[in-house]
Amino acid sequence: MTAAxxxxxxxxxxxxxxxxxxxxxxxxxxxxxxxxxxxSIRAGEFVAIMxxxxxxxxxxxxxxxxxxxxxxxxxxxxxxxxxxxxxxxxARIRREKIGLVFQQFHLIPYLTALENLMLxxxxxxxxxxxxxxxxxxxxxxxxxxxxxxxxxxGGEQQRVCIARALINEPALILADEPTGNLxxxxxxxxxxxxxxxxxxxxxxxxxxxxxxxxxVAERTIRLAHxxxxxxx
Amino acid sequence: xxxxxxxxxxxxWRSLTVRAGRVGVALAALAVGAAVVSxxxxxxxxxxxxxxxxxxxxxxxxxxxxxDPGARGIAVDTLSRAVAAVPGGKLxxxxxxxxxxxxxxxxxxxxAGVDFPGLRKVSPYWQVEGAWVGVAFDDRNAMVGRKxxxxxxxxxxxxxxxxxxxxxxxxxxxxxVESGDAEDEQLFVSxxxxxxxxxxxxxxxxxxxxxxxxxxxxxxxxxxxxxxAPGVSAKPLRRISESDGVILDKIDGLMAVVAAFILVxxxxxxxxxxxxxxxERAPEIGLAKAxxxxxRAIVAQFLGETALISVxxxxxxxxxxxxxxxxxxxxxxGAWVGFRALVVPVTLIAAMATxxxxxxVPVRRxxxxxxxxxxxxx
Ligand SMILES: Nc1ncnc2c1ncn2[C@@H]1O[C@H](COP(=O)(O)OP(=O)(O)OP(=O)(O)O)[C@@H](O)[C@H]1O
Ligand SMILES: [Mg+2]
Numbered sequence: 198m199t200a201a202x203x204x205x206x207x208x209x210x211x212x213x214x215x216x217x218x219x220x221x222x223x224x225x226x227x228x229x230x231x232x233x234x235x236x237s238i239r240a241g242e243f244v245a246i247m248x249x250x251x252x253x254x255x256x257x258x259x260x261x262x263x264x265x266x267x268x269x270x271x272x273x274x275x276x277x278x279x280x281x282x283x284x285x286x287x288a289r290i291r292r293e294k295i296g297l298v299f300q301q302f303h304l305i306p307y308l309t310a311l312e313n314l315m316l317x318x319x320x321x322x323x324x325x326x327x328x329x330x331x332x333x334x335x336x337x338x339x340x341x342x343x344x345x346x347x348x349x350x351g352g353e354q355q356r357v358c359i360a361r362a363l364i365n366e367p368a369l370i371l372a373d374e375p376t377g378n379l380x381x382x383x384x385x386x387x388x389x390x391x392x393x394x395x396x397x398x399x400x401x402x403x404x405x406x407x408x409x410x411x412x413v414a415e416r417t418i419r420l421a422h423x424x425x426x427x428x429x
Numbered sequence: 430x431x432x433x434x435x436x437x438x439x440x441x442w443r444s445l446t447v448r449a450g451r452v453g454v455a456l457a458a459l460a461v462g463a464a465v466v467s468x469x470x471x472x473x474x475x476x477x478x479x480x481x482x483x484x485x486x487x488x489x490x491x492x493x494x495x496x497d498p499g500a501r502g503i504a505v506d507t508l509s510r511a512v513a514a515v516p517g518g519k520l521x522x523x524x525x526x527x528x529x530x531x532x533x534x535x536x537x538x539x540x541a542g543v544d545f546p547g548l549r550k551v552s553p554y555w556q557v558e559g560a561w562v563g564v565a566f567d568d569r570n571a572m573v574g575r576k577x578x579x580x581x582x583x584x585x586x587x588x589x590x591x592x593x594x595x596x597x598x599x600x601x602x603x604x605x606v607e608s609g610d611a612e613d614e615q616l617f618v619s620x621x622x623x624x625x626x627x628x629x630x631x632x633x634x635x636x637x638x639x640x641x642x643x644x645x646x647x648x649x650x651x652x653x654x655x656x657x658a659p660g661v662s663a664k665p666l667r668r669i670s671e672s673d674g675v676i677l678d679k680i681d682g683l684m685a686v687v688a689a690f691i692l693v694x695x696x697x698x699x700x701x702x703x704x705x706x707x708x709e710r711a712p713e714i715g716l717a718k719a720x721x722x723x724x725r726a727i728v729a730q731f732l733g734e735t736a737l738i739s740v741x742x743x744x745x746x747x748x749x750x751x752x753x754x755x756x757x758x759x760x761x762x763g764a765w766v767g768f769r770a771l772v773v774p775v776t777l778i779a780a781m782a783t784x785x786x787x788x789x790v791p792v793r794r795x796x797x798x799x800x801x802x803x804x805x806x807x
Pocket of ligand 2: 254255256373
């Protein structure tokens, strides 16, 4: 079986945007976490989402990854409306179209780096050790495949997390403060990795507090109090 | 290259071994449940038969006598035909009996002519000093009731001169019997000898039978005997037959109640353990959902783990249960309990059903976990 991963070729951009938001809102009871958010993201774009704490960045990312639903407005993913999807369809979207990178990595502690990747393959379709190994090599951790998360540094764990996000070839990579728990050296490694992924043509939406990431990204969307503040 | 199923098995195995403590508790609970259920089932399937024998050991449960109550005795051939009407395998033992009065050196005594091997099966509870007379046609040996022996100072090995209607005989005392009943005052000799002494050739008064029947079958069997041997009347000895059935039914009921109680306790214990496991693993379940696992995948993983635990627990429980069955068998019935294959599938099904019932609520809870919440550490 050949690994379905080919990192060198840029993905060709489809005509419609990967993400299209129209008047999106999310209320938690009285708290209006998001209000009237509209923007679209084309395939291959690298977008940074910035804003102060509590401005709704994570809330927005949860909606984009179909872990949460908007209370107002529309979210089209790959041109398909997500509003009326049931939980099974949302799960299918998550495993087929989205790769998630977390601030806390969320690796399973009792599985090795390789097995953590294979777990994502298992939920997606079928575990494939060769493809998982190739993905680890892609993030420079081929030699740590048999190590548990506790045996890896924070930066290495985040690279495993990124490899896991890539393993099923998602259309969209969503990252919530991927360097929030890392020191400067590791931050730089991760940033370089995202830069490469962007160069390969991947669509990336990344929440960050770090202005340096804002420089790396093509476009920055700023949120304040749940509303779009500015776009660069 | 690892296949999908191998990965599934690996996740199951790792997630079980990493929580050995909790898994151990659930496994132990299921093992105890399976042990008690399989032990009771073994007792039920194996001992029940032995228990029936044990209860029949308290004596004859059928008497076959002449249909005409005024008649003096009945032909032994007719009695044999009556005994032959009992279906094979159900007859534990039978003995004819012919009574009369004879004269011994020190006075009169009641003489009973019997079939010694048959009588021994019908009266296994008799206490015998010395030995039973081994064969039916032994006219040299006799057995003497304890009270009669004491009254006439008869000892084992003594020679007795017995004077009947027209004949006399000399017999050796081979055994002294104690039944706690009228037999204690009687002299037992073989039926042919009694017939000669009493001058009643080919006759007997009645026959005592021990038959393996449960309450309801007794009347039908009596009717069958009456039909097979005209001139006789077969009567179940009610007290014993019925108490047989009643005791067995009560014990069945008791076992069922204990088994049900234990299974409920097992369910509660496994349920508590699985609930704790789901709470502990909420982040992991949230992650699985974020990675795109649907409800089916999550249910499959939890039920897979539960099934693995319950199979392991059942196997352990079957071993423990077989040992427990021996302990109970020895303590209560004084018998070893044989292995019955049926115990394995029934216990497995009971344990699986228990584990499944215990898993329903925790699995629903796992399925309802909201990934966005647990992943941010709420
Ligand atoms: N499940 C929830 N229930 C109630 N309120 C919520 C919930 N999730 C988020 N909020 C509220 O919505 C607002 C936006 O939260 P969000 O987590 O999106 O902020 P953020 O921009 O990611 O902040 P940070 O930079 O600190 O991560 C906050 O006021 C928060 O309290
Ligand atoms: Mg946040």
